[in-house]
Amino acid sequence: AQKVTQAQTEISVVEKEDVTLDCVYETRDTTYYLFWYKQPPSGELVFLIRRNSFDEQNEISGRYSWNFQKSTSSFNFTITASQVVDSAVYFCALSEALGETSGSRLTFGEGTQLTVNP
């Protein structure tokens, strides 16, 4: 069974601080996909990134960066120079590659509530 753990329930930072959101996952598959979604106060789920298990290269997109470490089963997310608009719940999710006809459901972590104060 797959499992995603986000140990940080809430994080509060002051604007312009860097912040890292932790994500640890469990899966028996060798092929899988990891995701981060943002849920702002308005409630929608906004896709941020998808990473497959064969690509351990870190990725940077503007102020966002992701650190994938297979050895520790972690996929951490860092926001550099945080802004008030970054305040949201952030979910890490895992999808196992079950085959073309299967659904490949997303298993979500509990989420981390990030509050960026001015």
Added chain:
Amino acid sequence: EPEVTQTPSHQVTQMGQEVILRCVPISNHLYFYWYRQILGQKVEFLVSFYNNEISEKSEIFDDQFSVERPDGSNFTLKIRSTKLEDSAMYFCASRQQDRGKSLFGPGTRLTVT
């Protein structure tokens, strides 16, 4: 960029009533999903749908739930006899291919009184 749409945005219903939540996935997507999120909790998988049939469902998706793709565009979730604990945000998602990213609709907030 194309978006997944959901209607209504908020549905209030009485316990025991039937509700139908509607979704229009992105037109060239092949995989469709329903997830739910009880207030303050994580997002939970309900069901996936591919090639006009359910491909996977969770233990939450019992006989009270059903899904349908009645035409080429809509994807619906029906709850036959709602319970108080069905109150949640229901998200529809679609995916173009098996390993693509899932794009979510804005959600329908269901309140059962």
